Amino acid sequence: MFPLLRRGPGRLTRRPARPSGDGTAVLPDVRETPEWNAGPAPGALHLPLSRLMAGAPLPAAVRGRPVITTCRSGHRSQQAARLPARRGVRATDVTGGMTARARADLPVTGRGGSGGVTA
Incomplete structure (x- = not known):
């Protein structure tokens, strides 16, 4: 209703939601173990x-680095993005989550490095 007064973490579309190769951003997947086992983002x-x-x-991998939850x-x-934000961590989340990622044909990794699914 009042976007200028909005507080808390931001939101991203699925495209930028990937860990940074230079080690700056971390991509915590907050799904429970059975969902995680089906296939996380690389x-x-x-x-x-x-x-x-x-x-x-x-x-330790999260401390001092921005996070993008999915x-x-x-x-x-x-x-989930609100929780690290309350601890002073720069946090945002991915709209649509892993389902949107799969629809966009972005990689999902299964066990042993094979193609995974979203559960």
Whole structure:
């Protein structure tokens, strides 16, 4: 309603949602283990929302770096991006999540490096 007054993390479309090769951005996938096992984005870090909600410390790979959270559809990742933002981490999330990523024919990695699916 009042976008200029909006606070909190931003949102990205699926295109920029990938870890940075220079080590600046981290892509936490906040889906739970069965979903993660179906297929994450290449280079993603598994960080389930349930752990974040329980107050788990951020992994060393996240500390001091911006994060771009993702999930299956974009709802949990939006919620998850708020948690590191409250801890002073620059955070954003991916609209549409892994489902939008798959529709855009962006890579999803399965076990052993094969093509994965979104679950």
